[in-house]
Amino acid sequence: MIRQSICVLALLGLFGCASSPSSPQLTKQEIEKKHPQLSQSNDYQDYFQEWQGVPYKYGGTNKNGVDCSAFTQDALSNLHQLSLPRTTQYQVVTGIKIPLSEAKKGDLIFFKTSVKVRHVGVYIGNREFMHASTSKGVIISSLDNPYWKKAFWQVRRVL
Secondary structure (H helix, E strand, C coil): CHHHHHHHHHHHHHHCCCCCCCCCCCCHHHHHHHCHHHHHCHHHHHHHHHHCCCCECCCCEECCEECHHHHHHHHHHHHHCCCCCCCHHHHCCCCEEECHHHCCCCCEEEEECCCCCEEEEEEEECCEEEEEECCCEEEEEECCCHHHHHHEEEEEECC
């Protein structure tokens, strides 16, 4: 029994942390075509191109792995020279709460993805936001996606 348990744990150790293959990186032209609102702001387009596909890592703060709040903190620091708190818990009380209908590029968009888990991204316009996804790394997602539509919580203007 102990030997079987050790074998199972060894297999989980080998395969449990494996991630799905990352999506191919989009070129600047592909980003412009897929997310035309970014072509109006080369800073955002360049920033996303630089970070796209960086894997999610809880507590991560760099391109080896980043979590959602570290990504938003870095994005607003680089794109707007704005200093944000490090965690979602503190970012969600920064700035002022606004209706989704008034969201503008650079606003923070928050989600309740489970009873205790919160998620944050940077709104980029056209009902889309860039964020560090736990399954796909740094990507752009749509608020019209049923998962995000259901989990939507609030928008905060911090600029």
